Amino acid sequence: MSPSRKNNIVSPTTYFVDHTTMALGNMVTGFYDGNVPVPLIYPPQYNAIVMAEDMPYENVKVDYFDNQLVSSDNTLKLNIAPSTEIILENDQTFTQNPSNRYLIVIYGPTTRSIPAQTVPYKIIVMC
Incomplete structure (x- = not known):
C-alpha cells in the first residue's frame, strides 16, 4: 500500500487509525492499494484503505x-x-x-x- 497526499475517497470500509474523527483542515495521510485501477481524472482520487492523522513524533x-x-x-x-x-x-x-x-x-x-x-x-x- 502506498501513502497519498492527493484526494482520498473514504468509504464505510476505510479504517481510521485510533478511530480518529477527521475534520476540515486536519493533515492526514491516506493509504491505498497501488495495484487497484484509478480513474484518469485530475486531481487523482484514491480509494483509501487506511487514514491516519499526521502526528508529531509518530x-x-x-x-x-x-x-x-x-x-x-x-x-x-x-x-x-x-x-x-x-x-x-x-x-x-x-x-x-x-x-x-x-x-x-x-x-x-x-x-x-x-x-x-x-x-x-x-x-x-x-x-
Missing part, C-alpha cells in the same frame, strides 16, 4: 510484513517489545504472531540501518 506504515517482520519494500523491520500493543481493527487483543500479514504499524524513532528497525508503539492486524 509514524504510520501500512504494509505486508514477512516472517521476519520486514516490510514488503524492505524499508522497516519491527522488533516487538512487551510494551508493544497488538490489536485487531476492532480493538480486540491479538495474541498470535503478527508476521506474514498486512499490518498498520504506529512507531517513533528508527535506526539508520537498511532496513530501518523500530520498536513499534502499536500494531493493528488488518483482517
Whole structure:
C-alpha cells in the first residue's frame, strides 16, 4: 500500500487509525492499494484503505510484513517489545504472531540501518 497526499475517497470500509474523527483542515495521510485501477481524472482520487492523522513524533506504515517482520519494500523491520500493543481493527487483543500479514504499524524513532528497525508503539492486524 502506498501513502497519498492527493484526494482520498473514504468509504464505510476505510479504517481510521485510533478511530480518529477527521475534520476540515486536519493533515492526514491516506493509504491505498497501488495495484487497484484509478480513474484518469485530475486531481487523482484514491480509494483509501487506511487514514491516519499526521502526528508529531509518530509514524504510520501500512504494509505486508514477512516472517521476519520486514516490510514488503524492505524499508522497516519491527522488533516487538512487551510494551508493544497488538490489536485487531476492532480493538480486540491479538495474541498470535503478527508476521506474514498486512499490518498498520504506529512507531517513533528508527535506526539508520537498511532496513530501518523500530520498536513499534502499536500494531493493528488488518483482517
